[in-house]
Amino acid sequence: MWRSALAWGAIAACAAVLAGALRPKRYTARASFVAEQQRVRNLPSGLGALAAQFGLDVGGDAGRSPQFYRDLVETSGLLLGVLDSAVVVAPGASTSVRRLVQGAGDDSQASLDQLVRRLRKRISAQADPRTSVVTVMVSEKTPVAAEGLAGLLIRSIKQFNVTTRQLQARELRIFLEKRVSDASQSLHDAEDGLRTFYERNRRLGDSPQLIFEESRMKRQIELRQELFTVLSKELESAKIDEVNDTPTITVVDPPFASSRPDGPGLVAIGLVALVLGIGARGGWLVLAGR
Numbered sequence: 227m228w229r230s231a232l233a234w235g236a237i238a239a240c241a242a243v244l245a246g247a248l249r250p251k252r253y254t255a256r257a258s259f260v261a262e263q264q265r266v267r268n269l270p271s272g273l274g275a276l277a278a279q280f281g282l283d284v285g286g287d288a289g290r291s292p293q294f295y296r297d298l299v300e301t302s303g304l305l306l307g308v309l310d311s312a313v314v315v316a317p318g319a320s321t322s323v324r325r326l327v328q329g330a331g332d333d334s335q336a337s338l339d340q341l342v343r344r345l346r347k348r349i350s351a352q353a354d355p356r357t358s359v360v361t362v363m364v365s366e367k368t369p370v371a372a373e374g375l376a377g378l379l380i381r382s383i384k385q386f387n388v389t390t391r392q393l394q395a396r397e398l399r400i401f402l403e404k405r406v407s408d409a410s411q412s413l414h415d416a417e418d419g420l421r422t423f424y425e426r427n428r429r430l431g432d433s434p435q436l437i438f439e440e441s442r443m444k445r446q447i448e449l450r451q452e453l454f455t456v457l458s459k460e461l462e463s464a465k466i467d468e469v470n471d472t473p474t475i476t477v478v479d480p481p482f483a484s485s486r487p488d489g490p491g492l493v494a495i496g497l498v499a500l501v502l503g504i505g506a507r508g509g510w511l512v513l514a515g516r
Contacts, residue, residue: 255372255483257380258361261295261387262474292353295360298386299351299379305342308382314374315366323378326371349379359478369483376481384473391474395467402461409454416447 298304312320327344352361362379366372420443430436 251487252365252367253369253372253483253485253487254363254365255369255376255481256361256363256479257376257477257481258359258479259295259380259383259475259477260358261290261292261360262476292355292358292360295383296351296353298383299362300346300349302342304379304382304386305345305349306338308378309338309341309345311378311382313371313378315368315371317370320374323375326366326375348375361479364481366483369485372483373481376483380475380477380481384475387474388471392468392470395464395470399461399464399468402457402464406454406457406461409450409457413447413450413454416443416450419443420447 309324310322313323313326314320315326323345324341327341327348348365350363352363353359354361362376364372364376364379366375420440423440423443427433427436430440
């Protein structure tokens with residue numbers, strides 16, 4: 227009886243090892259990064275409220291949470307943007323992401339949807355809220371391809387950060403240019419009003435009312451001058467941010483894929499199949515009364 231069970235176990239182990247050797251192999255590359263916090267603008271409260279009415283978020287925390295980047299990796303916008311990018315799949319060989327996921331060459335809605343779904347199945351991400359480290363995992367047919375696709379995703383995230391930051395800075399620059407122009411005109415009007423006041427009133431010391439009016443006009447000029455100065459400084463900062471292409475992503479662990487494929491090894495598969503084969507055959511013989 228036991229010889230028969232061992233024979234069945236050996237056959238099951240051989241079959242399992244053969245199936246494991248022939249199964250498509252997948253390799254997973256991991257890459258980790260930390261998103262740096264962006265500088266927060268501290269505009270005057272009144273100006274910040276006015277900017278908010280135009281849809282400009284210039285206050286509060288300018289950083290994004292790790293969970294944001296975890297979800298960003300699998301968004302359709304990011305994945306569609308890398309479909310035609312080149313990925314190294316072997317030493318000295320590269321192909322497009324579209325061909326890597328074996329997608330159709332046309333840009334129909336159905337084809338793009340299929341490409342995104344296939345690509346999304348090969349990608350996953352994790353975020354640690356304690357350390358703010360985001361880990362991206364990519365599964366591909368070869369280690370080089372997995373590392374190449376993971377590196378491409380990291381570069382796309384960096385480009386996304388730079389683009390959105392520059393877009394926000396451009397919108398803020400346009401808003402501030404209008405405010406600076408208005409503040410400059412308001413300041414000039416106040417200064418012209420004070421000059422006209424002096425031209426009409428040569429002797430101010432003899433009239434307390436004229437002295438009070440002069441003081442009031444000077445205060446208005448000082449306030450408008452202060453507002454103009456603040457707006458001008460913010461405008462210069464927005465112009466610098468608009469052309470700033472420094473990435474805000476720090477790669478902690480570059481893409482790396484093990485040379486061993488995912489899943490259990492052939493030895494483990496053979497041992498499990500051997501045990502199951504012996505158990506199944508032994509149980510059958512016992513039930514059969516042999």
